[in-house]
Each structure stands twice: as structure tokens, then as C-alpha cells.
Amino acid sequence: xSRASAILLAALLLAIPLSLVAGRTWIFGIExxxxxxIVAELRLPRALLAVTVGAGLGAAGAAMQGYxxxxxxxxxxxxxxxxxxxxxxxxxxxxxxASGWLLPILSLAGAGxxxxxxxxxxxxxxxxxxxxxxxxMIASLAGALTSLVISLAPNPWALSEIVTWLMGxxxxxxxxxxxxxxxxxxxxxxxxxxxAPALDALTLGEDAARSMGxxxxxxxxxxxAGVGLTIGSGVAVAGIIGFVGLMVPHIVRxxxxxxxxxxxxxxxxxxxxxxxxxxxxxxMLPLVGELRLGIALSLIGAPFFLWLLLRLRRGGTLGxx
Amino acid sequence: xxxxxxxxxxxxxxxxxxxxxxxxxxxxxxxxxxxxxxxIRLLAGVLEPTGGEALMDGVRLRDLHPRExxxxxxYLPQEPQIAWDLSARNLVSLGRLAHGDARREPVDAALAAMxxxxxxxxxxxxxxxxxxxxxxLARVLAGEPRCILADEPFASLDLAYQASLAQHxxxxxxEHGRAVVVVVHGLSLxxxxxxxxxxxKDGKLHAEGPPEYALSSDHLRAVFGVNAHxxxxxxxxxxSLAAGDA
Numbered sequence: 274x275s276r277a278s279a280i281l282l283a284a285l286l287l288a289i290p291l292s293l294v295a296g297r298t299w300i301f302g303i304e305x306x307x308x309x310x311i312v313a314e315l316r317l318p319r320a321l322l323a324v325t326v327g328a329g330l331g332a333a334g335a336a337m338q339g340y341x342x343x344x345x346x347x348x349x350x351x352x353x354x355x356x357x358x359x360x361x362x363x364x365x366x367x368x369x370x371a372s373g374w375l376l377p378i379l380s381l382a383g384a385g386x387x388x389x390x391x392x393x394x395x396x397x398x399x400x401x402x403x404x405x406x407x408x409x410m411i412a413s414l415a416g417a418l419t420s421l422v423i424s425l426a427p428n429p430w431a432l433s434e435i436v437t438w439l440m441g442x443x444x445x446x447x448x449x450x451x452x453x454x455x456x457x458x459x460x461x462x463x464x465x466x467x468x469a470p471a472l473d474a475l476t477l478g479e480d481a482a483r484s485m486g487x488x489x490x491x492x493x494x495x496x497x498a499g500v501g502l503t504i505g506s507g508v509a510v511a512g513i514i515g516f517v518g519l520m521v522p523h524i525v526r527x528x529x530x531x532x533x534x535x536x537x538x539x540x541x542x543x544x545x546x547x548x549x550x551x552x553x554x555x556x557m558l559p560l561v562g563e564l565r566l567g568i569a570l571s572l573i574g575a576p577f578f579l580w581l582l583l584r585l586r587r588g589g590t591l592g593x594x
Numbered sequence: 595x596x597x598x599x600x601x602x603x604x605x606x607x608x609x610x611x612x613x614x615x616x617x618x619x620x621x622x623x624x625x626x627x628x629x630x631x632x633x634i635r636l637l638a639g640v641l642e643p644t645g646g647e648a649l650m651d652g653v654r655l656r657d658l659h660p661r662e663x664x665x666x667x668x669y670l671p672q673e674p675q676i677a678w679d680l681s682a683r684n685l686v687s688l689g690r691l692a693h694g695d696a697r698r699e700p701v702d703a704a705l706a707a708m709x710x711x712x713x714x715x716x717x718x719x720x721x722x723x724x725x726x727x728x729x730x731l732a733r734v735l736a737g738e739p740r741c742i743l744a745d746e747p748f749a750s751l752d753l754a755y756q757a758s759l760a761q762h763x764x765x766x767x768x769e770h771g772r773a774v775v776v777v778v779h780g781l782s783l784x785x786x787x788x789x790x791x792x793x794x795k796d797g798k799l800h801a802e803g804p805p806e807y808a809l810s811s812d813h814l815r816a817v818f819g820v821n822a823h824x825x826x827x828x829x830x831x832x833x834s835l836a837a838g839d840a
Contacts, residue, residue, distance in 0.1 A: 342677035474691050477733070478675040483640040485737075486664030486692035531678045531717075594676045594719045 275535060277528035281542035285324070288546055292320045292553040318448045323552045324545040325451065326443070326511045327521075329458040329503030331544020332537050334518025335525075336465040339472035339533025340496055341401060344526075344591040345581065347519040348504050351404075352411025353497075356387025357508035358439060359415045362422045365435045377453050377509035384505025387411050388497050396490060401479060404493060441512035441567020443552050450510040461502030462541050468495040469534035476533065514567045516574020517544050523581065526592045595651065595773055596637055596667065596741050602645030607632045608797040609646060614741065619767045619774045621788035623781060623809065625818055628794040630777045631672055631745050637775065638669035638743045664692035668739035672746045672777070674730050676718050682729045683714040689736030704735035708762065724755030731762060741773040742766055748783060760787045785809055785824070785831040793817055805831070 274282070293316045294300040300308045333348035340346075348354065360383025361376055369375040394407035419439075426432040471492045474482040483489060507514070521543040522536055529535040548566070551573070555564050585591060596614040601607060607629040614620055614637070622630045635641045637648050639655040648655040650666050658666075668689070676685065687701050705711050708728040718726055727747060734742055744763070748756045764787065767774040778784040784791060784805065791808035793801040795817045801808040811823045825832045 342675075470691055474688055476675075476677045476680065476685075477688065477730075478671060478677075480635065480640050480671040481669070481674060483660070484638050484664060484667070484669035484671070485688065486659075486661035488660050530684055531680055532684055533678065590679060590719065592678055594679045594717075 275529065275539065277525055277535075277539035278542060280528065281525070281539055281546060285542055285546045285549070288549050288553075289320055289324070292323070292549055293317060295553055296556050314447075318451050319443050319446055319552070320549060321451045322443050322446050322454065322510060323549040325455045325458045326507040326514060327517060327544035327546065327548030328541040329454075329461060329507045329544070330514060330517035330548070331521040331525075331540035331542070332462045332465050333500045333503045334520075334544070335522040335533065335536040335540035336468060336472065336496060336499060337518065338522050339469075339536065340475065340492075341405065342475065342593075344523060344593065345519070345578075347516070348500050349513070349515055349518065350412060351408030351500070352387045352391055352415060353384050353501050353504045354508050354513060355412045355415035355419065356390075357381065357384035357505045358513055359383045359419045359422070360386075361438060361509065361512070362419050362435050365431050365438065366422050366426055368427075368431070374449075377450070377506075380509035381457075381505055383415070384501055384508065387415060388501035388505070392494060392497050395493060400489070437565075438512050439567075440565035441514040441570075442563075442565045443511055443548075444556075444563060446510060454506040454510045457502045457506035461499045461504075461506070462537070464495055464502065465499035466534075466537050468492055468499060469537050471495075472533035512567055514548070515571050516577065517547055517570060520574055520577050521547055523577075523591065531592050596775075597649040597652075598633070598637060598646070599649055600646030601633065601636055601643055601648055602797075603629075603632050603636060603641060604644055606797055607636065607643075610792075610794075610797075610799045611646075612792055612799065612802060614773045614775055615790070616740070616773045617767055617771045618789040619764060619776065619787055620790045620792060621784040621805075622775065622777045622792045622794065623779075623784050624794035624800070627796075628817075629797040630794055632797075633792075633794065634669075634743050634745050634775060634777050637741075638667055639663045640669065640671075661692045661694070664739075665737065666739055667741045667743060668734035668737050670730055670734055670742070670744040670747055673749070676726070676730075679717045679719045681715050681717055682710055682721065682725075682732075685718055685729050686710075686714075686732045686736050689733040692737055700738055701736045704732040707735055707765075708732040724751055724758070727751055727755065727759060728762070731759065735766070739772070741775065743775045745777045746779060747776060748778065748780065756783065763787065781809055781814070782831060782833045785833070 293312050337346045337348045338344055357380045361380040364376045364379040390411050391407055395404040423435055471487045474485045474487045522540045525539045525543045551570055552566050555569055595616050598610050598612045600609045600611055602609050610633055624630050636643050642656055655663055686704050705714050710729055763774050766772045788805055791805050793808045793813055800817050801813045814822050822833050822835050825834050
């Protein structure tokens with residue numbers, strides 16, 4: 274295990290029990306059976322879901338930055354998250370979300386459709402420019418369709434549900450959500466880790482990577498599958514949570530030797546830690562309602578992005594040569 | 595060894611036939627747009643031909659598994675990029691990717707062959723242009739390929755680094771028996787470096803042979819449209835342009 278992974282894993286193992294005891298109601302000093310209930314049915318699934326969603330976002334961000342050789346790439350830019358969001362929005366619009374399972378399933382179907390379209394448009398030839406353009410096109414299309422569905426919402430309740438859900442949150446999630454997202458995210462991270470050596474080769478450009486035996490079409494398929502599984506399942510259970518995939522690889526990169534392959538697992542651990550800590554802090558804030566996780570992370574993420582841009586302007590390298 | 599059989603790519607390269615010999619340096623020369631980079635990229639297997647074949651020991655390059663091809667043919671692209679700021683050692687280690695191992699010996703040997711042992715742990719962003727060029731060549735050597743193909747490795751290097759890189763390439767051919775193919779713009783450099791020259795014009799092979807023959811004044815006039823002749827002793831050739839052509 275690398276130094277970065279060891280540090281982040283230790284921090285995560287410390288943060289999980291803390292997140293179980295902390296909240297509006299602290300576990301200490303309340304009746305034991307009530308405490309057990311809160312931990313087992315609310316806080317533990319919520320913590321595990323935060324870890325799952327964060328790990329997926331972090332690993333997908335690291336892989337996308339490696340693939341595009343761009344430290345400003347975010348996995349949300351490439352159509353899969355907007356596709357998953359469209360699926361979820363459709364389930365609200367048709368009144369299917371109440372059944373519990375149909376929302377994540379439609380959301381996964383949306384992610385799957387975006388993945389298939391991405392693979393279809395960019396698959397043959399496997400060029401990075403084509404992938405980026407296809408991803409942006411799918412993201413725009415899914416965004417426009419989502420807006421259309423929202424504008425045609427059958428009633429104000431559906432509208433309010435859609436808007437609230439799109440903001441991204443881990444409130445009131447159950448073990449069923451963990452059971453759905455955790456295996457898919459884990460599978461996605463394994464797929465991304467398999468693509469990692471090819472991402473290292475891509476450091477020297479597409480031509481050099483091909484000459485080193487990298488099959489660019491296979492790499493693209495691995496990435497579409499890996500990002501689809503991690504981001505698709507994350508959006509299906511938690512809505513849109515932006516900026517984690519952008520921020521975490523940056524924070525983690527200086528702890529590694531800067532090879533894309535060295536970044537995937539530490540970014541997964543770092544993403545898990547960030548989402549877990551952010552979610553735990555949010556539920557303790559003395560606000561009337563709970564600040565939505567997706568909004569809070571965007572409020573942190575946007576200035577972070579700006580800071581990255583300013584560093585670039587001042588001649589910073591962000592890990593590039 | 596490596597062979598081009600009626601190799602073609604659209605109208606960029608039109609039916610080139612040649613055999614690349616082991617233990618020798620072959621230079622690909624010609625004017626801009628003659629198809630030099632296209633030829634070397636087809637020989638490296640990073641482009642697929644639209645006609646003819648690139649063959650390795652008689653087997654079509656595109657029939658080989660990409661990793662198997664990569665173990666035989668090492669390729670250094672034109673204007674190589676290094677996106678992330680890796681250490682020199684990690685950069686050179688990328689050469690082992692096609693072997694699927696992380697053996698240290700070939701990496702150490704490649705770093706040593708390029709005189710980079712002392713710089714192995716330095717980030718590549720802190721290396722000079724010449725040191726980076728050597729690190730990139732070391733990456734190819736770490737893969738222990740039988741053929742080394744390099745697309746204009748001398749571009750943007752100053753004279754001292756050009757001389758040192760030329761020496762390294764010659765050593766790889768002569769002492770390690772590798773086939774070395776280099777796209778070279780500078781004809782003086784090509785003449786002094788290469789055992790054999792492929793002179794391209796408009797996607798076709800115009801002349802092929804020892805530098806004295808392929809780069810003769812007649813061929814240069816036909817291909818570049820200039821009057822030029824060679825000065826100096828064998829082994830230290832300098833191209834001189836006739837008045838009015840410079």
C-alpha cells in the first residue's frame with residue numbers, strides 16, 4: 274500500500290466512528306436502545322453510503338484526469354452523471370419514485386444509456402478528442418431533456434421533489450441504497466484500476482501509448498464501464514454531487530509519485546473521506562433545514578476550482594510538466 | 595526483421611517497399627509532406643495502413659497483439675509529450691509496460707546507457723531538454739525492443755545534445771544489434787549518422803541506399819529542387835548549397 278493510501282485509510286477509519294456518534298443528536302448520553310437504533314438504521318448506512326459515493330467520485334475523477342491528461346477534468350462533464358440524473362427525474366415525473374427501487378433503476382438505466390451512447394460515438398478509433406466532444410454532447414442533451422421533463426412536471430410536488438433530489442444528498446437513505454451502490458462502485462473502481470497502467474502510458478501521448486501496446490479502444494471501454502458504474506450508481510442513490518471528482522485527485526496528487534495509476538486508490542479513499550466529513554459536518558450545522566450535500570460541496574468546490582485556475586495563471590503546474 | 599511491403603496510407607504514403615536491417619541506422623529523409631512521419635508511424639504500428647503491410651519477421655504487424663508488437667518495436671514520437679511530472683525513473687519504467695513486469699534491471703540499464711543514473715529520482719520538469727530527450731529514449735530502451743523507431747528526435751536539441759543522441763543511437767545499432775530507424779530533417783546529420791537512407795518524395799520512395807548514393811547531388815536536386823553538394827571527408831560530411839539556392 275502506498276504512503277498516500279495508508280494515510281487516507283487511517284483518516285477514514287478514524288472518521289467513520291466519529292460520524293456515527295456525531296449529529297444533531299449526539300449518541301453519548303441517550304438511552305442505549307435508541308442510540309443503537311440511530312446508529313444501525315440511520316447513521317451507519319448513511320456513513321457507508323457517503324464512503325461509497327465519495328470513493329466512486331474520487332476514483333472516477335482520478336481516472337478521467339489521467340485519461341484526458343487534464344487536471345481540470347471532472348467526471349460529471351462526460352454525460353454519465355447527467356444521464357443518470359435524467360433517469361431519476363423521469364421516475365419522479367411519472368410518479369414512480371415512491372416505490373423505492375424504481376428511482377435508482379431508472380437512474381442506472383439513464384447512466385447505462387449515456388455510457389452506451391458514449392461508447393458508440395467515441396468507441397471506434399478511440400480518440401480522446403472524440404470522447405470529449407461526445408461526452409459534452411451527451412451531457413448537453415441529457416441536461417436539456419432534464420429541463421424539458423422539469424418544465425412538463427405534472428404537479429408542484431413532483432417539481433419540488435425533482436429539484437430537491439437534483440441537489441444531491443444522503444439524508445434518509447437506507448441499507449437498500451448501500452446494497453445497490455456499494456457493489457457497483459467497488460466493481461467500477463476495480464475496472465478503473467485495471468485501466469490504470471494504460472493511463473500511465475498515456476502520459477506520453479496517444480501515439481506513444483499505442484506504440485507501448487495500449488489498445489485505445491479497450492481503454493475507452495474500460496473507462497466508460499468504470500466511470501459508468503461508479504458515477505451512475507452514485508447519482509442513482511445520492512443525486513448530483515459535483516466537484517468531488519475534480520478536487521480530490523488534486524489534493525491527493527502531491528502525496529503520490531504523480532503517475533495516474535498511483536492516484537486511483539488514494540483518490541477513492543480521499544473522496545470517501547471528503548464526502549463523509551462534509552456530510553457529517555452538514556448535519557451538525559445549526560440551520561433550520563439541512564444544507565444539501567451537493568450544494569455544500571459545490572460551494573466549496575467552485576472557489577477551489579477558481580483557486581486552481583489562479584494557480585495555473587501564476588505559472589503553477591498542477592502536477593503537469 | 596521489420597519490412598514495408600507496398601505500404602500505403604491514403605495519398606500520404608503510396609506503396610513504399612523496404613527492408614529494415616538489424617545492426618544498422620536507417621535515416622528517413624525528404625521534404626516536408628513527403629510522408630516520413632507517416633512511414634515511421636506505420637512501421638511502429640500506431641497507424642493502420644490503407645494498403646500494403648508492415649511486417650515483422652514476415653508476420654503482419656496488425657496481426658500481432660499490441661503488447662507483442664510493442665515488445666519488438668520501440669517508438670519515440672515526434673514532439674513527445676510528458677503530461678504528468680513523473681520522476682525520470684518512473685518515466686523510463688513505462689518501457690516495461692508491454693512486458694507486464696516491473697523489473698528494475700532493464701530500467702537501471704537504460705538509465706545507465708543514457709547517463710541518467712544521477713538524475714533518476716528527479717522530476718522530469720527539472721531536466722534540461724537534452725536530458726529529457728535521453729530519458730525518453732531510455733524509456734524505449736527499457737522495453738528491450740529489437741527495433742527502435744524515432745521520429746525527429748533531434749528537433750529542438752542543440753548541437754552537443756544532437757551529437758550525444760546520435761552517438762547513443764549508433765551504439766544501439768552497432769553494439770546491441772538493434773535496427774534503428776530515425777526520421778531526420780538535417781541532411782548533414784543524416785549523412786553522418788546513417789548507414790542507409792530512405793529518401794522520400796510525395797509519398798513514394800525516391801532513392802534508397804548508403805548516404806553517398808541516396809543523398810547524392812542528383813537525388814537532392816530531384817527531390818528538394820536545390821543544387822547542393824557535399825564537402826569534407828567521409829564521416830564528417832557537410833552539405834553546401836550552391837549560390838542562389840540558399
